[in-house]
Structure formats: structure tokens, C-alpha cells
Amino acid sequence: xxxxxxxxxxxxxxxxxxxxxxxxxxxxxxxxxxxxxxxxxxxxxxxxxxxxxxxxxxxxxxxxxxxxxxxxxxxxxxxxxxxxxxxxxxxxxxxxxxxxxxxxxxxxxxxxxxxxxxxxxxxxxxxxxxxxxxxxxxxxxxxxxxxxxxxxxxxxxxxxxxxxxxxxxxxxxxxxxxxxxxxxxxxxxxxxxxxxxxxxxxxxxxxxxxxxxxxxxxxxxxxxxxxxxxxxxxxxxxxxxxxxxxxxxxxxxxxxxxxxxxxxxxxxxxxxxxxxxxxxxxxxxxxxxxxxxxxxxxxxxxxxxxxxxxxxxxxxxxxxxxxxx
Amino acid sequence: xxxxxxxxxxxxxxxxxxxxxxxxxxxxxxxxxxxxxxxxxxxxxxxxxxxxxxxxxxxxxxxxxxxxxxxxxxxxxxxxxxxxxxxxxxxxxxxxxxxxxxxxxxxxxxxxxxxxxxxxxxxxxxxxxxxxxxxxxxxxxxxxxxxxxxxxxxxxxxxxxxxxxxxxxxxxxxxxxxxxxxxxxxxxxxxxxxxxxxxxxxxxxxxxxxxxxxxxxxxx
Ligand SMILES: Nc1ncnc2c1ncn2[C@@H]1O[C@H](COP(=O)(O)OP(=O)(O)OP(=O)(O)O)[C@@H](O)[C@H]1O
Ligand SMILES: [Mg+2]
Numbered sequence: 001x002x003x004x005x006x007x008x009x010x011x012x013x014x015x016x017x018x019x020x021x022x023x024x025x026x027x028x029x030x031x032x033x034x035x036x037x038x039x040x041x042x043x044x045x046x047x048x049x050x051x052x053x054x055x056x057x058x059x060x061x062x063x064x065x066x067x068x069x070x071x072x073x074x075x076x077x078x079x080x081x082x083x084x085x086x087x088x089x090x091x092x093x094x095x096x097x098x099x100x101x102x103x104x105x106x107x108x109x110x111x112x113x114x115x116x117x118x119x120x121x122x123x124x125x126x127x128x129x130x131x132x133x134x135x136x137x138x139x140x141x142x143x144x145x146x147x148x149x150x151x152x153x154x155x156x157x158x159x160x161x162x163x164x165x166x167x168x169x170x171x172x173x174x175x176x177x178x179x180x181x182x183x184x185x186x187x188x189x190x191x192x193x194x195x196x197x198x199x200x201x202x203x204x205x206x207x208x209x210x211x212x213x214x215x216x217x218x219x220x221x222x223x224x225x226x227x228x229x230x231x232x233x234x235x236x237x238x239x240x241x242x243x244x245x246x247x248x249x250x251x252x253x254x255x256x257x258x259x260x261x262x263x264x265x266x267x268x269x270x271x272x273x274x275x276x277x278x279x280x281x282x283x284x285x286x287x288x289x290x291x292x293x294x295x296x297x298x299x300x301x302x303x304x305x306x307x308x309x310x311x312x313x314x315x316x317x318x319x320x321x322x323x324x325x
Numbered sequence: 326x327x328x329x330x331x332x333x334x335x336x337x338x339x340x341x342x343x344x345x346x347x348x349x350x351x352x353x354x355x356x357x358x359x360x361x362x363x364x365x366x367x368x369x370x371x372x373x374x375x376x377x378x379x380x381x382x383x384x385x386x387x388x389x390x391x392x393x394x395x396x397x398x399x400x401x402x403x404x405x406x407x408x409x410x411x412x413x414x415x416x417x418x419x420x421x422x423x424x425x426x427x428x429x430x431x432x433x434x435x436x437x438x439x440x441x442x443x444x445x446x447x448x449x450x451x452x453x454x455x456x457x458x459x460x461x462x463x464x465x466x467x468x469x470x471x472x473x474x475x476x477x478x479x480x481x482x483x484x485x486x487x488x489x490x491x492x493x494x495x496x497x498x499x500x501x502x503x504x505x506x507x508x509x510x511x512x513x514x515x516x517x518x519x520x521x522x523x524x525x526x527x528x529x530x531x532x533x534x535x536x537x538x539x540x541x542x543x544x545x
Contacts, residue, residue, distance in 0.1 A: 024433050024435065025433070028433050226414075226416070227416055229414075230414050230415075230416065230427070231427070231431060232400075232403075233374070233376075233403065233408055233414070234403060234404075234408070234427060234428045234431065234475070235400040235401065235402075235403035235404035235406075235428065235431060235432070236400060236431040237397075237400045237431075238397075238400075240431050323376075324376045325371075325376065325377075
């Protein structure tokens with residue numbers, strides 16, 4: 001009789017509308033979603049151990065990336081700082097130098113030219129060198145006239161600069177044409193190395209996050225071994241048993257991402273004063289830029305993805321080993 | 326309902342815990358399983374619940390051949406079987422109510438329905454007043470009855486019990502057995518392993534006797 005009864009019940013279940021099933025499916029997910037969050041909140045210290053490690057591991061590459069990005073913003077302003085110094089030959093008349101200066105200033109590739117005459121240079125030198133009037137002993141001024149040229153932004157690419165340099169060197173009045181850009185080139189290639197280094201660090205730390213989450217979930221599974229066994233014995237599917245562990249990994253990841261964001265934001269806040277001081281000293285209006293909403297979003301998504309993957313790996317490996325016997 | 330055809334179970338160690346066991350339990354039947362310690366009682370129950378698979382022969386439960394059952398289908402078979410263990414197997418960090426609700430939670434039964442059926446099950450085992458307590462605060466007999474409530478809450482067509490009265494005093498044991506009898510009267514097939522010969526002979530049901538893995542007696 002009970003069997004007949006239960007058959008009837010089963011038929012009812014199969015007749016339940018797809019809509020009803022979908023709704024109850026989502027309700028079950030939301031229940032587990034909130035339940036796992038509750039579990040994490042109920043043992044904040046233990047959860048913090050895992051989430052803080054994830055947070056730090058995410059904050060490191062993200063923070064380095066941010067520093068690099070800010071540095072790039074600063075050096076982008078320096079790009080135009082590539083300047084060309086033309087040391088002119090001796091004994092060129094004042095008018096010729098003036099003409100050269102206006103010719104160069106008229107060039108499309110040039111933003112501005114400043115002319116430092118040998119006399120002006122000498123004055124400056126006297127003022128700042130400390131040799132003062134002892135330089136008066138010199139019969140004649142050994143310094144050359146110099147044109148300091150600042151190329152326009154649109155012509156500041158290395159090739160264009162090189163072309164400009166070649167042009168200047170051909171000019172008969174120019175003794176030496178010197179480009180002040182080597183150090184920027186070096187800086188850029190160092191930044192390329194740093195950028196690659198950050199990617200490598202990020203990849204390694206991502207693996208570390210996977211391992212940390214995986215290990216935490218593995219311990220979690222071991223602690224709940226009894227519960228898992230009982231659930232399996234009373235007919236829980238693997239999907240059902242797996243679900244809370246996956247959501248736990250999901251939460252660890254998201255919380256870790258949020259912690260990373262907080263760490264970086266707080267660090268920027270701490271640094272901002274001294275950076276403002278520094279840029280003030282250099283007469284720069286540079287202010288450090290934070291992660292912003294997109295940064296927060298990327299950190300959360302990355303944390304979520306890593307947390308979910310880490311728990312997926314642990315669940316796949318360890319849940320199978322727990323079978324009633 | 327439960328059918329064994331020359332079922333043999335050999336554990337890795339080599340010797341046979343069950344050899345060539347054949348019997349048939351009809352729907353609505355109540356059957357006891359007895360035998361000395363190590364005779365293979367638990368092994369037989371494990372075959373029914375698909376915790377182990379027969380090495381040879383066939384075990385058919387509720388029309389399903391256990392030996393051929395896909396791993397993914399095992400949960401759905403187990404939902405048709407209420408299992409009661411000697412050592413209760415309750416979750417100590419959950420209330421009595423939550424323990425009994427477990428089989429319905431895993432099936433996604435609606436909240437309202439869960440409350441109603443859990444209370445009905447607790448009422449049947451006489452523990453309605455203790456639904457908010459934790460299992461550790463209950464006596465052995467009460468814990469056993471929580472386990473029974475959990476096994477019957479889904480109204481399964483089959484109930485398996487392994488030494489359900491193992492460490493209970495005679496009066497309590499009798500009470501538990503009578504509880505099973507009540508479920509049987511509404512048509513549930515019941516298979517109970519027990520070595521309390523005195524008690525089970527008094528109950529006057531079919532008894533399967535195992536000895537060293539062989540079925541040596543089948544009758545009242
Ligand atoms: N997982 C296992 N691996 C190997 N051998 C096992 C396993 N489970 C049981 N056995 C062996 O199978 C035989 C039957 O064991 P089983 O547990 O079925 O006996 P039982 O009749 O339930 O005994 P008891 O009354 O003591 O519970 C025993 O000799 C036991 O050692
Ligand atoms: Mg046993």
C-alpha cells in the first residue's frame with residue numbers, strides 16, 4: 001500500500017511543471033549561496049586566514065601593476081622631455097645663430113627652441129659653480145653657443161627623433177648634436193621587464209591562490225566527512241554534496257578580492273601624502289590614481305574565478321574518496 | 326521488492342562474506358536477518374542499499390539490478406530505502422528537526438512540506454516535543470528513534486535496519502520493534518538485522534539466518 005502510495009507521489013512529482021522545478025532549483029541555489037556565506041561569517045577568524053592570504057596574493061600583482069601604471073603616466077609626461085642640444089661651432093656671427101634659431105623654431109617637428117649664448121652660459125656658470133670671478137681670468141669664453149630644442153609631441157618617437165638628429169648633424173654650423181633620450185629608452189625597457197615580471201608574479205600567485213583555496217576546501221571536506229557520508233547514504237546526489245563546497249570557494253574568492261582592493265586602496269591613501277609632496281617638489285601636478293570601479297570589478301572576478309576553480313579541483317579530487325562502506 | 330539470486334560478496338581480502346545467497350522479499354513483508362557476528366548480516370544489507378556490489382549473482386531492489394546500477398543512479402535508489410544504523414549516524418551539530426529533515430532537503434522538498442512531514446515523522450516515534458534539541462542531549466533510545474524518524478520521513482517503500490536495538494535495554498528494544506511493525510502494517514517492506522533471537526522470534530515474522538556467509542535457514 002505504501003508503495004502504491006509512493007508511486008502516486010512520484011507521478012505527481014514528474015507532472016510538476018518545468019517552471020516550478022526551475023524556481024525550486026534557483027531557490028535551492030540561493031539557499032546554499034546564503035548558507036555558505038553564513039557559515040563563513042560564523043567562523044570569521046578561520047575564514048579570514050584563507051581570505052587574507054587570497055587578498056594579499058591578489059593585492060601584490062595588482063598593486064605592482066598599479067604602481068607601474070602610475071609610473072607610466074608620469075613618464076608619459078617625460079616623453080616630450082627628450083631634448084636635443086645643438087652645440088654650435090665657434091665664431092659664428094650673432095645674426096647667423098639668430099637665423100638658425102628662427103629656422104628651427106619654424107620647423108613642424110619642433111615645439112620650441114631656446115638659445116643659450118656662450119656669454120649667458122658663462123654667467124650662469126659663474127653664478128652657480130662657485131668659481132665666481134676667478135673665471136674672469138680666462139682670456140676668452142671656452143663655452144660654445146647652445147640651442148636647446150624640444151621636439152613636438154607628435155615627433156617624439158625614436159625614429160623621428162633620429163631623423164631630426166641626422167638633419168641637424170648635416171648643418172654646417174652644428175658642431176655636436178646631442179640627444180638626451182638614452183635614459184628614457186633605458187627606463188622604458190626596464191619598465192617592459194618589470195611588466196613581464198608582474199605577469200609572471202601574477203601567474204605564480206594565482207597558482208598559490210588555487211592551492212590555498214583547494215587546501216582549505218580539502219580540510220573542509222575532511223571535517224564534514226561524516227555529514228557527507230550520511231548525505232550519500234540517504235540519497236544525496238554528487239551535485240548536491242558538491243554545491244556548498246563550490247559556493248564556499250566562490251565566497252572565499254570574492255572576499256579575497258575585496259580584501260585585495262581594500263589593501264591597495266588603503267596603501268594608496270597612506271602613500272598619497274608623500275607622493276603629493278614629491279610631485280610638488282618637482283613642480284608636477286601628478287596625483288596617484290587608484291584602482292577605480294573597473295579595478296575592483298577585475299579583482300572580484302579574478303578572486304571569484306580562482307576561488308571557484310580551487311574548490312572545484314579539491315572537490316573533484318577528494319569528494320570521490322568519501323563513499324559509505 | 327528485494328531479490329537475491331545466488332548473490333556472492335567477496336571483499337578484497339579474498340574470502341566470501343556472503344556466498345550464493347538466494348531469497349525473495351515481497352512488497353509489504355517484514356523480515357528479520359540473524360546470524361553470529363561476522364556471518365554477513367551487514368554485508369547483505371549493504372548490498373541492498375548499493376553500498377557494496379555483489380561479486381557474483383544478482384541483487385534486485387525495487388526492480389533495479391544493483392550490479393548494473395550506474396553510479397549516478399545510486400542516490401535515486403537510496404531515496405527509496407530508509408536506512409537505520411546501529412550507531413544512529415546523526416549529525417550532532419544539527420537539531421533533531423534538521424536531522425530528520427535531511428532526506429527531504431537533499432530532494433529539494435518545499436519548506437512548508439518539510440515542516441509538516443518532519444513533525445508527522447517525529448510524532449510517530451514520539452519525539453515531537455524534542456525537535457529543537459541536539460542529538461547528544463538525547464538518550465540512546467531517543468537517538469535511535471530520531472534515526473528511525475529520518476528513515477521514514479520520505480515514506481520509502483523499503484526500510485533497512487542494522488542492529489537497531491543493538492545497545493538498548495529489552496523494553497526499549499521491544500518498543501522499537503513494535504514501531505517497525507506499525508510501519509509494516511501500512512505496507513512498507515522491512516528488513517531488520519539483529520542477533521537478539523529471543524526478541525525476533527517473539528515478533529513472529531519471517532527470519533533469514535546466515536552462517537559464515539551462507540543462508541542456512543529461511544522461515545518463521
Ligand atoms: N569492508 C570490508 N572489507 C573487508 N572485509 C569486510 C568488510 N566488511 C565486512 N567484512 C568481513 O565480512 C564478514 C561479514 O561481515 P559483516 O559485517 O557482514 O558481519 P555481521 O554479520 O554484520 O557481523 P556483526 O553481527 O558483528 O555486525 C566479516 O568477516 C568481516 O570481517
Ligand atoms: Mg553487522
